[in-house]
Amino acid sequence: MVVLSLILAAGALTYMRSTEIWQRALALLSGLGLSWAAATVYLAHYWDGRQERGMPRPGEWSKTVQWMTDDGVGLVALLLAPALLGLVRIFVKSIKTLRAA
Numbered sequence: 001m002v003v004l005s006l007i008l009a010a011g012a013l014t015y016m017r018s019t020e021i022w023q024r025a026l027a028l029l030s031g032l033g034l035s036w037a038a039a040t041v042y043l044a045h046y047w048d049g050r051q052e053r054g055m056p057r058p059g060e061w062s063k064t065v066q067w068m069t070d071d072g073v074g075l076v077a078l079l080l081a082p083a084l085l086g087l088v089r090i091f092v093k094s095i096k097t098l099r100a101a
Helices: 002-016 021-047 060-098
Strands: none
Touching: 002 021, 021 060
């Protein structure tokens, strides 16, 4: 857990020091990607073959990876929403400039 927090903190620090939009998006994606990959490997190993009370069958590592990937896509979309809105703003501004010319 400490390692994941340090990875996310390094990504946040890189994000704050970045000046370009693409650098910020890369910092967010790399920090999230590294921490998400480490968490996925840990959870897949933890739940592989494990059966808790109330579970109809033992856990499978492939289902854990699939679940983490599905949730990860949603989280990436949330993280990149500000960057995507910034790109939309630049695109709209360029269209307005072209119409005015």
